[in-house]
Amino acid sequence: MPSPANARTQPDASDAQAASVQGTAARGPARTPASGAVTPERHGWRLDLFQYSPIFKWIAQRRSFQFALVFPNLLIILMFLVAGVFGSPVGNRNILIIFIWILWWFLLISVMVPFASRIWCIVCPFPFFGEWLQRRALIDVRFLDPKREKKGTDGVVIGRNRYFGLNRRWPKALSNIWIQNLFFLALCTFSALFLTRPIVSVVVLGSLFAAATVFHVIYRQRAFCSYVCPVSGFLSLYSMTSMVEVRARDAEVCAKCTDKGCLAGSENGWGCPWFMYPSKMVRNNYCGLCMECVKACPYDNMTVNLRPFCSDRTLKGYDEVWKAFIMLSLAVTYSVLYLGPWGVLKDWANAPQSGKWAGFFAYAATLWISALVLIPAVYCGAVWLGKALAGRRDMPLKDGVLALAYPIVPLGLLAWVAFSLPLILVNGSYILMTLSDPFGWGWNLFGTADLAWTPVVPHWAPYIQAVFLLVAFYWALKTGYDQAERLFGGGWAAAKGFAPVSVLLGLCVISLLVLYVG
Amino acid sequence: MSSRIAERVAVISTTLGVCGAVFLPFVYEARAASAPFPIARTVTLTAVASTGTWTEQDVNGWNYWTRDFPAARPVLPLGETTLLRLKSSDVTHSLYIPDLGVGPVTVQPGHVVEVAVRPMTEGVFEYYCTTVCGHPHWGMRGEVAVQPAGTQAVPVQPRSIVKYWLEPPPPQDAGPVGRGKWLFRQQGCFLCHGPEGQGGVVNRNYVKDTIPPLNLAERMMLFESEDVNAILDHMKRGTRLEALADAPPVPRFNVFLAQYHSVEDVIRNGSVAGKKDPKGPEPPLKMPAWGQQLSNADIDAIVAYLLTLQPSK
Numbered sequence A: 001m002p003s004p005a006n007a008r009t010q011p012d013a014s015d016a017q018a019a020s021v022q023g024t025a026a027r028g029p030a031r032t033p034a035s036g037a038v039t040p041e042r043h044g045w046r047l048d049l050f051q052y053s054p055i056f057k058w059i060a061q062r063r064s065f066q067f068a069l070v071f072p073n074l075l076i077i078l079m080f081l082v083a084g085v086f087g088s089p090v091g092n093r094n095i096l097i098i099f100i101w102i103l104w105w106f107l108l109i110s111v112m113v114p115f116a117s118r119i120w121c122i123v124c125p126f127p128f129f130g131e132w133l134q135r136r137a138l139i140d141v142r143f144l145d146p147k148r149e150k151k152g153t154d155g156v157v158i159g160r161n162r163y164f165g166l167n168r169r170w171p172k173a174l175s176n177i178w179i180q181n182l183f184f185l186a187l188c189t190f191s192a193l194f195l196t197r198p199i200v201s202v203v204v205l206g207s208l209f210a211a212a213t214v215f216h217v218i219y220r221q222r223a224f225c226s227y228v229c230p231v232s233g234f235l236s237l238y239s240m241t242s243m244v245e246v247r248a249r250d251a252e253v254c255a256k257c258t259d260k261g262c263l264a265g266s267e268n269g270w271g272c273p274w275f276m277y278p279s280k281m282v283r284n285n286y287c288g289l290c291m292e293c294v295k296a297c298p299y300d301n302m303t304v305n306l307r308p309f310c311s312d313r314t315l316k317g318y319d320e321v322w323k324a325f326i327m328l329s330l331a332v333t334y335s336v337l338y339l340g341p342w343g344v345l346k347d348w349a350n351a352p353q354s355g356k357w358a359g360f361f362a363y364a365a366t367l368w369i370s371a372l373v374l375i376p377a378v379y380c381g382a383v384w385l386g387k388a389l390a391g392r393r394d395m396p397l398k399d400g401v402l403a404l405a406y407p408i409v410p411l412g413l414l415a416w417v418a419f420s421l422p423l424i425l426v427n428g429s430y431i432l433m434t435l436s437d438p439f440g441w442g443w444n445l446f447g448t449a450d451l452a453w454t455p456v457v458p459h460w461a462p463y464i465q466a467v468f469l470l471v472a473f474y475w476a477l478k479t480g481y482d483q484a485e486r487l488f489g490g491g492w493a494a495a496k497g498f499a500p501v502s503v504l505l506g507l508c509v510i511s512l513l514v515l516y517v518g
Numbered sequence B: 001m002s003s004r005i006a007e008r009v010a011v012i013s014t015t016l017g018v019c020g021a022v023f024l025p026f027v028y029e030a031r032a033a034s035a036p037f038p039i040a041r042t043v044t045l046t047a048v049a050s051t052g053t054w055t056e057q058d059v060n061g062w063n064y065w066t067r068d069f070p071a072a073r074p075v076l077p078l079g080e081t082t083l084l085r086l087k088s089s090d091v092t093h094s095l096y097i098p099d100l101g102v103g104p105v106t107v108q109p110g111h112v113v114e115v116a117v118r119p120m121t122e123g124v125f126e127y128y129c130t131t132v133c134g135h136p137h138w139g140m141r142g143e144v145a146v147q148p149a150g151t152q153a154v155p156v157q158p159r160s161i162v163k164y165w166l167e168p169p170p171p172q173d174a175g176p177v178g179r180g181k182w183l184f185r186q187q188g189c190f191l192c193h194g195p196e197g198q199g200g201v202v203n204r205n206y207v208k209d210t211i212p213p214l215n216l217a218e219r220m221m222l223f224e225s226e227d228v229n230a231i232l233d234h235m236k237r238g239t240r241l242e243a244l245a246d247a248p249p250v251p252r253f254n255v256f257l258a259q260y261h262s263v264e265d266v267i268r269n270g271s272v273a274g275k276k277d278p279k280g281p282e283p284p285l286k287m288p289a290w291g292q293q294l295s296n297a298d299i300d301a302i303v304a305y306l307l308t309l310q311p312s313k
Helices: A011-020 A053-060 A065-086 A095-116 A119-123 A126-137 A179-191 A189-198 A196-217 A221-225 A229-242 A251-255 A293-297 A316-339 A341-348 A357-389 A397-402 A408-427 A429-436 A460-490 A491-518 B002-032 B135-139 B172-186 B223-237 B253-268 B298-311
Strands: A156-158 A161-163 A244-248 A302-306 B039-047 B053-054 B075-077 B081-087 B091-097 B102-107 B113-117 B123-129 B141-147
Touching: A053 A293, A053 A302, A053 B091, A065 A095, A065 A196, A065 B002, A095 A119, A095 A189, A095 A196, A095 A229, A095 A408, A095 A429, A119 A229, A126 A196, A179 A293, A179 A316, A179 A357, A189 A196, A189 A341, A196 A221, A196 A357, A196 B053, A196 B223, A229 A316, A229 A341, A229 A408, A244 A251, A293 A302, A293 A429, A316 A341, A316 A397, A316 A491, A341 A357, A357 A397, A357 A491, A397 A491, A408 A429, A408 A460, A408 A491, A460 A491, B002 B075, B039 B075, B039 B091, B075 B102, B081 B091, B081 B102, B102 B113, B172 B223, B223 B298
Parallel strands: B039 B081, B075 B141
Antiparallel strands: A156 A161, A244 A302, B039 B053, B081 B113, B091 B102, B091 B123, B123 B141
C-alpha cells in the first residue's frame, strides 16, 4: 500500500500506483511528473463546504443525487434533439442552437467551469444510457460483500462493485487527452456548420450519445469521458482554475484507512468512475464531481472545498499543454471569425453554404497548423529563451514548457469568456423567444415568442471584453511569475526567465484588445 | 427495500420521460394547430427561401437541407371559407394574392399567420412573395385555383425549380455582354422581364397591364446595329462613355448618354409600378433597387447585354 501521507502534495500519479496495489479498477493514465517538474503546491485558503452547509453534504450523499440532476437534463437534451430534427431549420428559431451554442456554452465557460469546476460532468446526459447498461442501475450500487458473496456470479467485479458489459481496460498508450484534443479541434473546424444548422448539431450530439453508450459497454467505467469526450478535454484543463474542488479532508485519516472505499467502492458508493484515487487527488482535472467518493468513504473524510481562482497549477504532460494551446488558438480564431468584420472568412468557414471550399481548406489548415505547430513552437521558443536568460540552459525544455505553459490556462479561459460575452448579449433575446417556441412551430408557451430581437448593451460589449482580457492578463502574469519563481528561483532569475513568455502573452492580449475595441 | 423502490421509480421515470420528451411536442402541436372556427378546409403554406417556393409539404430541420420543395398549387372551394395557415421556414416572407384580396401578409419564422379567405370568383390566380427573401425570391410565385366545392381538382404538374441563382459565371473573357447575360439570369431579372427581355409578364393592376419589353437600344436612340456595336466596343475596352463626348461615336450622343444614365438609375434605385386603378390592389411586381447588390461595372454589363437584345433595324 502506498503511503497516503502528504496526499495533498503528491501528484495524482499515485492514483495509478494505488490502483495497481488494489488490483481493482484500471486506473487510467500514470501521470508521473517529468523529472525536475514543478511540485504541485496548495495555493491559498480552503473553505469546507460540507462543514459550512450540512444540507449540501446531505444532498451530495444521497444515492439519487446524480440521477436527480441528470434525468431532467436528459429529457431537455432529448427534446432539443427532436427540435433539431423536426423543428425550424433556422438557427435563431430553434431551441437546440440557441440553448446549446449560445446559452449553454456561455454558462459553461463563464460560470460553471470557473466557479463549479466540472459540474457539467455531473449533469451531462451523454453517458446516461451507457452507464445504465454498465451498472444495470440508475441509483443503486452493485456492491459485492467479499465475506458473503463469491465473485464468479454475474457481471465483472472491479474493486467491490459489480459491472456489466465487456469492461475492457483502456489502452495505456491512449491514456491521455490527445484524442480529446484532436476531436475537439476537428469539431471546432466545422463550427460554422453546426452553429447554423440544427440538423448538424443533432448529428454531433447524437453521435456523442451513441459513442458514449458504445464505449461504456466496451470499456471500464468512464473511459469515454476521461479519454474521448471532446468537451471533457477542455473541462479538465480549465477546471484547474475552478473555485471548487473535491478533496480528502484529513490526509491522516486516509493514511490509516485500509478500506479505500473511494477507490474500490463500498455499499454506499461506486469506486471512482473517473479512474482517480480520490483521497490522494491534488488536481481537479480528472474529477467529474460525481460525489461517489463522498458516499463511499467510510470515514466521511471526502469533502467539497471552496478555494481561490487558479489553485491547481501543475500541467503534467504535453497533451495538457497542447490542449491549452488549442483552446487559446480557437479563442483567437473564433474572435477573428465571428466577431471580426471579415465576411470572406465567415464564407470560408461556412463552405457548405457559400461553396468556397478552397477557402475552407485554407481556413482549416491555418487553424490546425496554428494550434498544433505554430503557436506551440513560438511558445516553446520563448520558454527556451527564458531558460537561457535565467541561466538554466541545463534544464530540460519539457520542464520549462510544462511549468510556463500554465499562464495560458487562465488567459485562454478568460479569452473564451470575452469571446462568448457579445454572443449572449447580442443574441440573448432569442433565448426567451425559443423558450416559448422551442421548435419554431409558432407556439407561445410563456408569452415571449413575439419579443423583438433586442441586443443588450452591444455598445458596451467591447469594453466589458477588454476588462476580461485585462483580468486574464493579470492572472497569466501572476501565475506565470509564480511558476517561474518555482522553476528558476526567486527574484531576477525568475523575471528574466519569464520575460519572453510574458511578452508573448502581452502580444496575444493586445491583439485581442485591438480586435475587440480598436 | 427503499433503494429498490427508488431504482424502480427511476427506471419507470426514465422510460416515461424519454417517451414524453420525444412524443409530447407532436401531441401539443396537433392540439395547437386545430382550427379556431368552422371552415371548409385549412391550407398550410410554408415559405422556403432556399428554393423560392411556398409549399404545402412539411418543412423541418432535416428535409430543409436535403429536399427541393415544389411550389404549392392549392385548390380553394368557391364561396366557402378556407383558412390559410402561413409559415416561414427560414426568413421573413410575404404572401400576396391580389385577385383574392389576400395580403401582402408578412410571415416571419416561428410565427404562424392565419388568414381566412372566401373566394367568390372561379379561376386560377397568381400568388407572390413580396418581401425580398434571397436570390430565389424573384421566382417565388405560384397559382391558386378556385373552383366549386366538390369538383375534382385538375392535376397539375408542379413547376420545376430552376436554380438560376446557382448558375456559374461566364469566363473572364466573355466581356460585358457575356457577364450581363449571366447576371440577367443569375439575379432573376428574366422572371419579370422575360427570358430575352421581351416582357409580357402580367402585373395585376399595373398601369401597363404587363411588364413592357426592354427595347433599350431604341430608347437610347441607337437605331442602327453599327451604333450599338460602336458603343459595345467602347464598353468592352472599358472606356468611360462620358469621355467620348468630344468625339461622339454615335449620332445624338448626348441624348444617348442621358438615356443611358437614366436606365442605370432605374436599375440602381428601382422604380414604382404605377397603379391602373388607384383604388385597386398594389401591383405585385415592381422594379427593386439593385444598387446595394450590383457594382457599377455589373450594371453597365447588364445594360450592355440588354442593348444586344433589341438592335435597331
